[in-house]
Amino acid sequence: MTIAHAPTHDELVRKASDLAPLLEKHAQWSDENRRLHDDVVDALADAGLFRLRNPARYGGFEASARTLVDVATELGRADGAVGWTASIYTIPAWMAGTFPDHVQDEVFADPDVRICGTLSPSGSATPTAGGVVLNGRWGFVSGALHAQWQEILAMAPTPDGGMQPIMALVPMSDLQIVDDWFTAGLRGSGSVTTLAQDVFVPEERTLPLIEILQQKYKSEANASNPMWHTPLMPVTAAATVGTLLGMAKGAMDAFLGRLPERKITYTEYETAGDAPVTHLQVAEAAIKTDQAEFHSHRIADMLDTKTAGNLPWSVVERARSRADVGAVSGLAKDAVDILSSASGGSSLYESAAIQRINRNVQATNLHALIYPPTAMELYGRVLSGLEPNTLYV
Numbered sequence: 001m002t003i004a005h006a007p008t009h010d011e012l013v014r015k016a017s018d019l020a021p022l023l024e025k026h027a028q029w030s031d032e033n034r035r036l037h038d039d040v041v042d043a044l045a046d047a048g049l050f051r052l053r054n055p056a057r058y059g060g061f062e063a064s065a066r067t068l069v070d071v072a073t074e075l076g077r078a079d080g081a082v083g084w085t086a087s088i089y090t091i092p093a094w095m096a097g098t099f100p101d102h103v104q105d106e107v108f109a110d111p112d113v114r115i116c117g118t119l120s121p122s123g124s125a126t127p128t129a130g131g132v133v134l135n136g137r138w139g140f141v142s143g144a145l146h147a148q149w150q151e152i153l154a155m156a157p158t159p160d161g162g163m164q165p166i167m168a169l170v171p172m173s174d175l176q177i178v179d180d181w182f183t184a185g186l187r188g189s190g191s192v193t194t195l196a197q198d199v200f201v202p203e204e205r206t207l208p209l210i211e212i213l214q215q216k217y218k219s220e221a222n223a224s225n226p227m228w229h230t231p232l233m234p235v236t237a238a239a240t241v242g243t244l245l246g247m248a249k250g251a252m253d254a255f256l257g258r259l260p261e262r263k264i265t266y267t268e269y270e271t272a273g274d275a276p277v278t279h280l281q282v283a284e285a286a287i288k289t290d291q292a293e294f295h296s297h298r299i300a301d302m303l304d305t306k307t308a309g310n311l312p313w314s315v316v317e318r319a320r321s322r323a324d325v326g327a328v329s330g331l332a333k334d335a336v337d338i339l340s341s342a343s344g345g346s347s348l349y350e351s352a353a354i355q356r357i358n359r360n361v362q363a364t365n366l367h368a369l370i371y372p373p374t375a376m377e378l379y380g381r382v383l384s385g386l387e388p389n390t391l392y393v
Contacts, residue, residue, distance in 0.1 A: 006061040007048060009070065015047040016074035023078035024353070030081055030188030031356055034181050035145050040079075044086055045112045049075075053090040053239075055097050055104065055222060059111035062227050065238035065300040065307070069245070073296075076246025077253065080360035081188030083243035085143040088189075090239045092117035092151035096169060097228055098217035103204055107149055107169060116143045116172075117151030119369070119392065121165040121209070123196060125156035131203045132156060134168065134196040137178070142191040147172050150194060153209060165209040168201045175199065185363025213391055226307045233393055234313065237321040238303050240370065241296040241328045247361045248289040248332040254353040255282070255339040262344060272344070281342040285335040292331035299324040318393045319382040326375025329365050336361045 007015070019040075026037035044050060052068060054060025063071075068090060076083025092115035096107050107113060123136015134154055141150065149169055156166045178193035207218060212232055222228040262272040269275045299321050306313060340347065340358040347354045364370060369392060382388060 006056065006063070009064065009067045012049070012052070012061070012063065012067055013070045013074060016049060016071045019043055019047060020074070020078040023075065023082050027079040027081070027188065027353070027356065028350060030079065031350075032187075034183075034187045035190035036082060036085060036143075036188055040082060041146050044082070048112075049086055050089060050093075050112045050114055053094040053097075053227075054108060054111065054113070055225075057221065058104070058108035060093075060108070062225075065235075065303040066297065068239050069242040069296050069300040072239070072242025073246040073249065076243035077250040078246075079188065080243060080247040080250070080357060080364070081186050083246050084186055084360075084364065085146075085189045087239050087243050088142045089114050089116065089147075091236050092149075094227075094235055094239075095151055095167065095212065095232070096149075097222050098212055098219055099169060099207060100204055100218045101221045103169065104219065104221075110148065113149065114143060114147040115149045115151055115169075116141050116147040119153060121153035121155050123152065123154035125154040125166055125168065125201070125206070127157065128200070131201050132166070132168070132206060134170065134199040134201055137193055137195050139180075139193045140191045141194050142186075142189045144172070144177060144192050144194055145190040150175060152194075152196070156206075167207045167209050167212060169205045170196070170199060170201055183363065185359035185361075187359075209391070226310050229310050230303060230307050231313055231318060233318055234299065234303050234321040236369065237325045238300045240325055241292075241299060244325075244328045244332040244361070244364055244370075245289070245292050245296045247357050247364075248285075248292055248335040251336040251339045251354060251357045251361075252282075252285060252289065254357065255285075255343060258343070258347075258352075258354075262346075265344070272342075278342065281338050285338040288331045288335040288338070292328045292335070295324040295327045295331070315388065315393065316382055319379045319388065322369070322375045322393060323379035325370050326372035329367075329370045330372040333361050333365045 022043055026040050030036050051060045052063040056062050072083045072087045075086055118138045122138055125132040152168045152170050153165050155163045158164050176195040178195055181192045259273045264272050264275055272278050336358050340354050343354050
């Protein structure tokens with residue numbers, strides 16, 4: 001069902017921006033109920049924002065990395081949990097495009113399919129006739145409560161007696177949900193734990209992770225498509241940074257929105273906006289947000305340039321994509337922290353958006369593939385002439 005004309009970058013960004021009032025309306029509900037509001041999920045589907053990285057032959061948009069970043073920025077600006085969840089869906093969707101075509105026919109039968117996933121191999125895959133049997137638990141599975149499939153990593157034996165991580169596509173109906181997402185931040189993402197107990201997965205729905213990381217994909221239909229000529233980690237990086245940037249922008253919106261009516265208690269200033277200290281705080285947060293935007297667009301533009309030209313990636317460029325994510329995360333966190341600290345005691349109430357934004361950006365900053373010190377260490381290690389000490393580069 002290939003669509004004749006996929007929406008343009010500007011059209012998709014506008015669709016995301018137009019959802020802001022709805023997302024803001026339900027943000028507190030989603031935070032309190034630890035899941036996205038169903039109206040939000042329906043609106044995202046109606047806007048086509050679950051199709052961004054789906055193959056075009058199934059009605060997907062095969063959107064550029066710059067589009068991913070800019071759409072996620074608008075979503076994250078209104079509600080970080082929405083931006084995060086919608087962005088995370090794009091990563092397993094792209095990964096599903098590496099599987100054999102007949103598997104994709106099944107997964108993408110619904111053009112608005114939502115695939116959640118994780119890159120932690122916290123389960124076992126025991127070989128059996130025609131496939132493997134999965135057992136294990138996978139945590140931090142953002143969007144699991146509204147997904148139809150999960151991309152899962154598990155450890156499987158190799159012919160030489162070793163072990164290797166494999167990737168499997170599993171219907172959510174085969175998995176159990178563990179309602180354990182009681183967290184300080186990103187509560188609306190519903191990033192629960194999923195559980196597999198003796199779940200059979202046919203061999204055709206499994207791939208060795210090392211083949212994915214080495215860009216050895218099984219899809220014939222996507223073999224000539226430049227979108228699948230790119231490494232996994234830069235794809236993940238471009239899918240991630242927009243939400244982080246969006247939360248920094250959302251914090252500025254929230255801060256400036258309250259500024260005309262705020263005072264600085266126990267001072268003579270008529271409003272907080274009259275105080276030089278406020279001017280300094282706003283300027284510093286704005287500059288940090290600008291810097292975060294630079295790094296966000298750098299990774300997106302590099303991915304788009306290399307995709308269009310089918311250009312190879314150096315290990316330095318791969319590591320830098322991880323460092324760019326870390327930089328965006330750290331800068332966004334700093335910007336939000338400045339504005340949150342400047343928001344006064346009244347911002348402690350749940351009705352104040354800034355406190356939720358602060359909790360959300362703190363949570364994303366802790367993600368293992370985002371945490372700035374780890375990302376910077378990897379980049380510095382590679383720049384120093386050493387080999388990466390992780391597969392995730």
